[in-house]
Amino acid sequence: MRNKRLIIIILISVVILLLPLIAMQLTDEVNWTLFDFVIAGVLLIGTGLLCEIAMRKIKKRRFRIAIIVAILLVLFTIWAELAVGIFGLPFSGN
Secondary structure (H helix, E strand, O other): OHHHHHHHHHHHHHHHHHHHHHHHHHOOOOOOOHHHHHHHHHHHHHHHHHHHHHHHHOOOHHHHHHHHHHHHHHHHHHHHHHHHOOOOOOOOOO
C-alpha cells in the first residue's frame, strides 16, 4: 500500500506537469524552462509526500485535515509567488 501511494503521488505530479508542457506546444503564452519544471516537480512531489506523512503520523482527524490544508496553502502561496510575485520577493516570477 505504501508503494502504491508513492506511485500515485508521482503520477499526479506528472499529470499536473504535463498541462504546461502541452500548453507550451499550443500557444506562446506559456514559456517554461527546464528549471521551472524541476522546481514545480519538487514542490508537487514534496507536498504530496508531506501530506502522506501527515496522514500516516497524525491520528486525530481534525488536526490531520488542518495540517494538510496548511501544507496546501503553503504550496499555493509559493507557487503564486514564483508565478507572478505576489509578495515581490527577489525570487518572484515577474
